[in-house]
Amino acid sequence: MTIRIAIVGLGKIARDQHLPAIEKDARFELAAVASRSAGVDGVPHFTDLSELLASDVQFDAVALCTPPQVRHAIARQAIDAGKHVMLEKPPGATLSEVEDLKAAAQAKGVTLQTTWHSRYATAVAPAQTWLSGKTIKSVQINWKEDVRVWHPGQTWIWQAGGLGVFDPGINALSIATVVLPAFFLEKATLHVPENCQSPVEAQLTFRTVTGAPVQADFDFLQTGEQSWDIIIDTDGGELKLSHGGSRLWVDGQLTHEGPDEEYPGLYDAFARLIAAGGSDVDVSPLRHVADAFLLGERVTAPAFIE
């Protein structure tokens, strides 16, 4: 069975990741693109999902790659039309709307997938295996990148609901929520540029249910070397996930390294969910972000000018 999939929102993430992953996976066929601005050569193009649904193009599933602020209405429309839905991260602008999509997908009998691409990074599964049975003593997360390099022109990131530095930081949290025992926020500081609504820098202090401190430092203005690292100190040595989860180090020795296969991993999982008639709706990384906005102390940072 071929899954005829439509991409809604043809921005950077769709072009860089979704199109190649769909191209590469024989179970998927790109049926259409809905995007206000751009299209893909040789593929039916529509302005938006409504126009696509009103056309005679047949399709089974939608990959939703628009900014989170407008994701719910489109996702709900797709679910109500009986389409399987893959939600780019974060799965919504609010937690409550994801609850609604979950209920709607269940009622309609379609597959809903919240995607956390970093969980499919090469070294995440080996890290889970290595940590099994060990006691975690402390965790340090350093997620520091240059927004000007990685998100050029993406002004929605700075608007209310755009998440700011939590847009990359949520990737760290998506890995942490699958490799660590449950943890929760005790204290947070959010640095918000005086001309923005979303933080450019954040320090988060969590604790695991087993009592281990988890410190996360997110920075969106890192120049020079970039870090996407999680360092876990255990009773059996130190584990380090670096490069966003694509390299695994044990006591300073590189043990796993691999090419970027995150999005192929996501599409593989999506195809399996559709075949099994299941859904995977996990909001825990976004819930941690909401907790940080709810509990965090805000301090004013200098204006951000791209």
Place this chain on the structure above:
Amino acid sequence: MTIRIAIVGLGKIARDQHLPAIEKDARFELAAVASRSAGVDGVPHFTDLSELLASDVQFDAVALCTPPQVRHAIARQAIDAGKHVMLEKPPGATLSEVEDLKAAAQAKGVTLQTTWHSRYATAVAPAQTWLSGKTIKSVQINWKEDVRVWHPGQTWIWQAGGLGVFDPGINALSIATVVLPAFFLEKATLHVPENCQSPVEAQLTFRTVTGAPVQADFDFLQTGEQSWDIIIDTDGGELKLSHGGSRLWVDGQLTHEGPDEEYPGLYDAFARLIAAGGSDVDVSPLRHVADAFLLGERVTAPAFIE
């Protein structure tokens, strides 16, 4: 069976509401008070829960009335000691910690109750009955009170995690989440005094799953007449819940009115949950607040000086 209950945190809400409700309900007996400052005459008094647990006072349950910022650690300690736990609202400083308490209570086989006292206001149940089968066209929530009158000296309200005007506003949301179909936030404006971390005023625009707009206006600086009203326009007339849910009006006619029986209602529900071996963990009002902090646009308001 008598439920021997300890109050942890003997502040205003404990004195005004919990003590009288426990006194009034024959199923409960006040076994101890844990509070840094005050005690209750004739009742064993301890500085904190640890001291109480280390004593020879026997008890079955805890009513947790401390500010939300320190609620989780105490609740977890009580659950781990095999005690049933009633959580004052909001149930935690973060959503993730309530998930943890839920899992812990389930594992330990004790009752956990998230309390939303306004749901037990006199007119809420009749409102649910009246609304049944009607189509909601629009909803207006006005929750406007004078913080200086109702929360004198409660500086924690203004700190990070203290919720500000959402401390009363969450009561409106706790009623709305049981009388309305599911709804979710589309837009919010939070007015934060320049010397505070939490909003003093908020406008929230929600929409129900059935498409009806829900507008909520929260104000913490209302002088003169106070409003705790929810007005619901339907195809069968207009319903108004006023006075925090204690009066019901249909098309301008008062149909239900009653004395404040919210806390007795909560304790009745707690006793029933304990007898049935169940739990009631509903985070939806707090999730809406977290959504507002996540999605809301912040504007600076004048300094708040009590």
